[in-house]
Amino acid sequence: MPLLAALLATDDLEAALTAPEGSFSRHDLLGWAASIAGDLTGVPIAAVHAAPGAPTVAAVAGALLAGVPIVPVPPDAGRLEREHVLKDSGAALLLTDDPAAAGETGLPTLPITRTDRSTTIPGEPPGHAPALVLYTSGTTGAPKGVVISRAAIAADLDALAGAWEWTPADTLVHGLPLYHVHGLVLGALGPLRLGGRLIHTGKPHPDAYAQSAGTMYFGVPTVWSRIAAQPEAARRLAPARLLVSGSAPLPAPVFYDLRELTGQAPVERYGMTETLITISARSDGERRPGQVGLPLTGITTRIVDESGAPLPYDGVTIGNLQVQGPTLFDGYLRGGAVQSWGEGWYATGDVATIGPDGWHRIVGRASTDLIKTGGYRVGAGEVEDALLLHPAVHEAAVLGLPDPDLGERITAFVVADPIEEMELIAFVAERLAAHKRPRAVRLVEALPRNAMGKVQKSRLRDA
CATH class of the missing domain: 3.40.50.12780 (ANL, N-terminal domain)
Structure with a gap:
């Protein structure tokens, strides 16, 4: 054929x-x-x-x-x-x-x-x-x-x-x-x-x-x-x-x-x-x-x-x-x-x-979305989905940044209406296991994406 x-x-x-x-x-x-x-x-x-x-x-x-x-x-x-x-x-x-x-x-x-x-x-x-x-x-x-x-x-x-x-x-x-x-x-x-x-x-x-x-x-x-x-x-x-x-x-x-x-x-x-x-x-x-x-x-x-x-x-x-x-x-x-x-x-x-x-x-x-933190293996997507359930959040990207104690620190980059960092951390902690909550939330105006809409997490990490 x-x-x-x-x-x-x-x-x-x-x-x-x-x-x-x-x-x-x-x-x-x-x-x-x-x-x-x-x-x-x-x-x-x-x-x-x-x-x-x-x-x-x-x-x-x-x-x-x-x-x-x-x-x-x-x-x-x-x-x-x-x-x-x-x-x-x-x-x-x-x-x-x-x-x-x-x-x-x-x-x-x-x-x-x-x-x-x-x-x-x-x-x-x-x-x-x-x-x-x-x-x-x-x-x-x-x-x-x-x-x-x-x-x-x-x-x-x-x-x-x-x-x-x-x-x-x-x-x-x-x-x-x-x-x-x-x-x-x-x-x-x-x-x-x-x-x-x-x-x-x-x-x-x-x-x-x-x-x-x-x-x-x-x-x-x-x-x-x-x-x-x-x-x-x-x-x-x-x-x-x-x-x-x-x-x-x-x-x-x-x-x-x-x-x-x-x-x-x-x-x-x-x-x-x-x-x-x-x-x-x-x-x-x-x-x-x-x-x-x-x-x-x-x-x-x-x-x-x-x-x-x-x-x-x-x-x-x-x-x-x-x-x-x-x-x-x-x-x-x-x-x-x-x-x-x-x-x-x-x-x-x-x-x-x-x-x-x-x-x-x-x-x-594996290089960006599997976060090894405090002995746990956490998928970034699960944390992103939890963040997106909050009505103030429009976009979210989660990755692990180096941490001397945890190995990697779960960090969220979020496009959202004005909101306090601790409110979003508590929001995720109520819905997922405690070790899956972000340790830090950074509000950004936009997430870097390629032509197919994929978030370029390497650029977030470099920044």
Whole structure:
């Protein structure tokens, strides 16, 4: 089955992609992508200036048709980041409608928007061939190129189709960036493989979501929080059958607000660039706040201690999450070659609990969200959720800072209405075990976040 099976399967003249640039039928989108594919003949690897909208979808589809690995470059990347990605990936050219996007790299550019359409469709490349090189956020150094095969993408989308009952009858709405797994792999390639219509709103504004009739909506917690804060916009999503949240933990209060306003609880899922999506709640099953569900078909998970010994599935014990399955990446791109990550169990770097029924709760990153304080292991997310229950608190991020007595001191950074530190500490102590209360609360105007809405705790720690 071709990777972009739905795009290739029909000459449908109905709108298959709607974006700020207009609406495009599947027939037109295929001809557009095929024209780009023809211009990529013989190119070893290409990059795309991944601005939100139809051109990026067409460019990525064209590269995949041609069997050319494609490197999405964030449109808001700074000069140093952009130059690093273009140089490190070895991209031979940059697909863009803005020639200035290549900066001072000297890289040749190829326009995406064009009137040309082609009926020549290249043969399907082998499944093991690399499809995407997605660069990580670079929180532990320079961004690294994650090489993802065509087979991994196909396996992930097919597994999600089963978990979410995703069919050609669906209309997917989102406004997420097109250079991450969530917005690009799930949000753009999903409809091109599984069928249905995609409405990309350009930006994930609540009004844009409310004005777009869909059966499925994708968002990150920041998006859902803003939608929940606009009840009229949220109620407009009630006819949809699936609201999906990912890329960061969804605060429990937002979960409950969405359930009340739309009549359904959001589906949460878990994944990362190196593994794609591996765990999710099901469209026809239970949805629990603060938990991400069960492994997808073909995925196996486990939690282990620091020595690698398996830990019990009791819903309480926190361990290092490991996964294995067909959605894992091939390796990191280094010096023009793929350096394999290994084989067997992949260590995600996240910590989690697994319940007796197999449900997973992601505590967070082992480096920032597992706090070892006074001999206890505390998950930052649990403390954050407790803080968010206070009516004065709008946002919260918790981490452990060095402490000579406790090892790590639970410290909360909070965006809130005027309130006393001790009031919030007492509020958490009434709801959680005493050792889980923050020892310090710092009121801040905003929390630093990346493009996907994830709080950048390393910046809080450095500050």
